[in-house]
Amino acid sequence: MNSSSRTVFPRGLRYVAGLLAFGLALAACASGVKPSADPSGTGSSVPTTGSPGSGSGTGKASGGTTAKSTPKGSVTPASRGSGPSPVALPWTPSPDVPVEATLSPTCFKRGGLVTITVHTQPKAGIAYIAVYSDNGNGAPKPTGSGYGGNDKGLSNDNGDFISAFTVSLDAPSGPGRVDVIVGWNNMWGYDGPTFTVAGPDGRC
Numbered sequence: 001m002n003s004s005s006r007t008v009f010p011r012g013l014r015y016v017a018g019l020l021a022f023g024l025a026l027a028a029c030a031s032g033v034k035p036s037a038d039p040s041g042t043g044s045s046v047p048t049t050g051s052p053g054s055g056s057g058t059g060k061a062s063g064g065t066t067a068k069s070t071p072k073g074s075v076t077p078a079s080r081g082s083g084p085s086p087v088a089l090p091w092t093p094s095p096d097v098p099v100e101a102t103l104s105p106t107c108f109k110r111g112g113l114v115t116i117t118v119h120t121q122p123k124a125g126i127a128y129i130a131v132y133s134d135n136g137n138g139a140p141k142p143t144g145s146g147y148g149g150n151d152k153g154l155s156n157d158n159g160d161f162i163s164a165f166t167v168s169l170d171a172p173s174g175p176g177r178v179d180v181i182v183g184w185n186n187m188w189g190y191d192g193p194t195f196t197v198a199g200p201d202g203r204c
Contacts, residue, residue, distance in 0.1 A: 080174040080199065081133030083160040087179055087192055097121055097189030101128070101180040107196045110169045114149070114195070116178060118161040123125035124184035126161050132197065133174030138165065147171040149178060173199040 061071050093099070100119045109116055118126055130138035130149025138149025147163045182189040196204040 008121075033100035042120040080172050081135065081154050083175040084135055084177050087177070087190075089190055091188055093190045094187035097124070097182055097184050097187045098183050099189040099191040100181060101178065101193045103178060103195050106194070107198060108167060109198045109202060110171050110173075112167050113164055114167060115162065115164045116193075117141045118155065118180055118182070118191075120155055120159050120182045121184040121190060122155055122157050122159045122162070124155045124159070124189075125152070125181050126155060126180065126182050128163070128178050128180040130165070130176060130195075132172050132176045132180045134172045136172070137183050155182075167197065171197055173197045 014146070047067060077201075090170055102117050103116070104115045116128060118128075120126065128149070128151060129144075130147065132138075132147050133147070136145030136147055138144060140145050140150075144150070147168045148171065149167070151163045151165065153161055153163065173196075175194060177194050178186045179191045180191045198204050
């Protein structure tokens with residue numbers, strides 16, 4: 001395939017798409033459906049085998065993602081941004097893959113624990129990444145900003161998936177979004193629940 005014709009994901013979505021590729025491999029094993037392509041748009045095939053990751057089909061990612069932070073007082077958190085850039089999906093989400101993702105809480109302080117709950121098709125591959133007000137993300141360093149908020153797994157038989165992450169002490173205050181990508185039967189779904197990191201006064 002000519003590289004100019006490949007679909008290119010934004011940086012954060014490229015990372016989450018890579019996570020989803022592994023989730024889809026697990027989904028393929030569970031459903032017997034072979035994924036046709038890597039959602040990252042690199043043109044490579046999604047592997048159809050692999051060892052289980054954080055999602056095991058129970059709907060709950062084991063441990064979620066915990067961001068490692070420098071001890072309080074030794075660094076200055078990133079400055080408040082105006083909000084993450086709008087998501088630019090390289091494909092149109094399918095109506096056959098509904099995705100409802102919610103965060104609890106939606107307003108939180110640095111160092112807080114956030115739970116994400118996703119409801120979609122059963123045994124679907126799921127991956128997510130948080131994007132913060134300065135456009136930094138939750139992927140671990142050096143790939144990402146290390147702010148907290150990225151994981152992968154499979155929805156359970158009821159279509160539910162639960163994960164949790166800790167917000168880094170270095171994360172900027174202000175609005176953010178979690179990009180949730182779901183792959184199911186060679187179709188794609190998306191949701192982008194929003195959140196706010198509290199400022200120095202503890203308010204959102």
